[in-house]
Amino acid sequence: MLLLLPPSEGKTPAPDGSSPLDLAALSHPELTKQRRAILAELAAVSTRPDATAVLGVSDGLAAEVARNTGLALAPAAPAAQVYTGVLYAAAGLASLGPAAAARAQASVRIFSGLWGTVAPGDRIPAYRLSMGVTLPDVGPLARAWKPALASALDERSAGDVVVDCRSATYVAAWRPPRGADWVEVRVLREVDGKRSVVSHNAKHTRGVLAGRLLRATTEPTTGEDVLKSAQDLVGTVVLTEVSTGRDQTLVEASLLDARGRGPRTLELVLA
Incomplete structure (x- = not known):
């Protein structure tokens, strides 16, 4: 299994005194040259008066943008601890047992505008950079990462199931090649018999x-295995909405056929 996750927008800095970033120690060392180039360009851009505008963030995040200027020496921590937010809290990626953590390190790849992709145990500093950004001397990041990510992941994904939980911004940087069983995960909500796509609750789901996939007794190797794990969750309360106090229960999981060269779709329906 290859499980693809987006990064979280919010990131938790490593504790002061933690060892700094070691680019050569990250998974997929073939990405090191590209990582180094983007890291340098990000540092330069982040010193500009218009840095927040270039990076597409609000002025309220100026302190996080300023932190980009010293990432090479900043404290680093496992990506599973740096990336926080709804999806990561629900997955419990930072609190997996030994067997599940080993599976995650081998099978989970977190996409990033700065690193390309990292594994949960890779030590990184907190940073601010989305894959949707265009850096002046690099260009659109998704396009810049495409060749390197193809080199790193095409062979790894061949003949395996690729479970894709990324947004379109990150899919633009790498699409699984033919030969991979590519399954995208889509979350719907059913109200009065009508179904619609959800966003915030989708991340949690x-x-x-x-x-569930990381803690399964047997690692999934096909889309049908992934569907079975999802169907095992049907009937359980997936989340409780903070604003309303209403439980959201998974009521259906189905695997839809691919259209053309695209992925098959695992639809998860909440009600």
Whole structure:
């Protein structure tokens, strides 16, 4: 299994005194040259007066943008601890047992505008950079990462199931090649018999599924295996909405056929 996750927008800095980033120690060392180039360009851009505008963030995040200027020496921690937010909390990626953590390190790849992709145990500093950004001397990041990510992941994904929990911004940087059983995860909500796509609750639900797949007794190797794990969750309360106090229960999981060269779709329906 290859389980693809987006990064979280919010990131928790490593504790002061932690060892700094070691680019050569990250998974997929073939990405090191590209990582180094983007890291340098990000540091330069982050010193500009218009840095927040270039990076597409609000002025309220100026302190996080300023932190980009010293990432090479900043404290680093496992990506599973740096990336926080709804999906990661639901998956429990930072609190997996030994067997599940080993599976995660081998099978989970977290996509990033700065690193390309990292594994949960890779030590990184907190940073601010989305894959949707265009850096002046690099260009659109998704396009810049495409060749390197193809080199790193095409062979790894061949003949395996690729469970894709990313947004379109990150899919643009790498699409599984032919020969991979590519399954995208889509979350719907059913109200009065009508179904619609959800966003915030979708992140949580994808996280629940990711945690289930990592803790499964047997690692999934096909889309049908992934469907079976999802169907095992049917009838369980996936989340409780903070605003309303209403439980959201998974009521259906189905695997839809691919259209053309695209992925098959695992639909998870909440009600």
